[in-house]
Amino acid sequence: MNMSFLPEKIGAAFASVNPRLSKVFLPWVVKNPRYLRGAPKLLKAFNEAEEIRASLMTEEDVMIPPIMILSITNRCNLSCDGCFAHTLGNSGKSATGRSVMTVQDWQSVIDQGRGLGVYTFLIAGGEPFMLPGLIDICLNNRDRIFVIFTNGTAIGETELQKLKKTTNTVVVVSVEGGRELTDDRRGEGVFESAVDTMERLHRNGIVGGISVTITRKNHHFWMEDENLDYFIDRGAKLAFFTEYIPTDEGGSTSVSRSPMGDLNITSGEESYTVLKSEERKSFREKILYYKANKSLFIIHSPGDEELFGGCVSSGKGFIHVNPYGDLTPCPVSDIATHNMKKVSLKEGLSSPLFVEIRKSEDMLENGDGPCALFSHQKELEELRRKVGAYKTGL
Template identity: 35%
Template sequence: MTVQKQFDLENYLTTGVENIVKGAIKATLKDPKESAFMVSFAAASKKGASRRRQWADKGEHIPPFLIASITSACNLHCSGCYARSNESCVDGLPDCQLTAEQWLAIFLEARELGINFILLAGGEPFLRRDIIEAAAKVPEILFPIFTNGTMMDEAYLQLFQQCRNLVPIFSIEGDENLTDQRRGEGTYATLLTAMEQMKRRGLLFGTSVTVTTENKDVVTSPDFLSQLSRFDCKAVIYVEYVPVTEESRELAFGDEEREWFQSKLSAVREEKPEMVFISFPGDEKSSGGCLAAGRGFFHINSHGGAEPCPFSPYSDINVKETSLKEALHSRLFTFLHEQELLTADHQGGCVLFEKREQVEKLLAQ
């Protein structure tokens, strides 16, 4: 009988962060300014890990990642958009969203807790230049900015050149046909122009790919990845598609596709050592369960609500009235941990999407 080795979540996350930083340093040796920043950030990352260990000694688990949806507004209407389907993404800028000053306070608290990565999302985060400029004031934190790439301009390019802790992550669906089919005609060409501008200035950037049963072969193909490599793309983040409706479940991975994808990803990492490949959420069944609700990360929406994950938009606490540390002890987060929903057996992919009726029942009490 084989005894399964206990999963060490903290070691898994800390090692993952360190490997990402080491890979970025190696990939940017030709750019002294970029390399100098990554070396500096590596030191800040170790300091952050030390702070998290100090909190752990006091019985407090602090995740190394935070996802911040800094706006609900977006300039595109992508087919199958999860944010639009749950009305967390809209046209125009609502008045009740957090200000740049409030977000800066959140970023500074995150730094003191030992959080090293804050992923800026939306909506389209480029619509909130004031918040991105606030993030630039916290160089100890790396801010990947998940953007559709259509709003890149000279002012943003200059900001990224001056503040290397801001790293655009361009959303792309594969080739021109797949990208324009989902995001609108001409989006692919605009993305390539943005990537070329980043390359010309020697700026670090990555890409985000929503992986479905329809595009999985294209987005892991040598042609697609070689094209990204030619633009000097340093990171590819694969995000498994979460169904918007029951009818769209056929686009989401099953166990067979997920096993194929993880095998393909291992091969890609060997073939493209100059790039960093991250899979989210990956196979939760074999990686110790879902990392949401503070196990590995949590989400702050544009109104300040603390949520387990962007794909589980439920909240019972708001950081406008409380601290990040207190939000990690919310009734919802505590329930998810105590009921072991995050490590519960499920079909794979997003466990909280699958268990959403239990989450909604709790919030209705």
């Protein structure tokens, strides 16, 4: 195959989606030729997926998101403070006794998503690398992008060798900041393991990144250039900065609004509280500076959602499937009307629950908070009762 034209074509394709993609990823692709071999299939599939989704919207009025988030296992080897998956009963010791999705079940969901025009699958958990056969799923679907979110402690040599065969897989390692911040929330020694994993991925030509939960405790760390540069130097090509959403373990979290409309969140989790208005504003300004000046593709939630008119959950931009097959609006929500073991993905995406959420502009407004649906718990509960949705957790 003559691949001399591919870097230019790939650069143009990246730029058509987001100009920053070309600047960040094209040099990596050129230095790692195996990605050039997989690029034509990915580019063709991307265009086909766009056409399928547009056709379904025009002809059948069915909104298909380009992204699916799959919480692919409820198993996890860590017990991080404030973990929403744990609180929702989707991970760790709080996981329910319900039967989990098998690898075959997940492949069925992915096959259905492919047929509907879903192009990118974000793989979460639990800890995804505790699911046997995870990387085989990526290898068996080479015309789709997989982004795996991991705590960085469970990738052995066997997994690393398999990842070296992929050309469609990104591995994102979760950290809180430096050693003290990360180990304080995730456990002693986790920071060292996470950084070691990032460096091994980089040495072996596997695209890597970082995922950070932004709280009042660590946001100053990430506003220092040299701290972000530390992770860029260790191979990070993309970063997900997600502002902390309080969990409601023990009923310790309450949400209200001041007479001026500001969001007030009271939580028993003193160490991991949401940013205040001025902190959120200054952090957003720093993120925009990083986007313009760093060789890193950055996704910031909820800040970037402003470009789409608010929250993009419930099929507007993405949808979520938990370890038991429940189709929920997003990973931090615990309501559903459909389960992927019983119905088709297309039927689930057309549910009144998602349609009503997408129609409610107020419910999708983040306002002064980290998450639109979290900020509108009363309205969401009213809608849950109206459409007969069930609680997915404990």
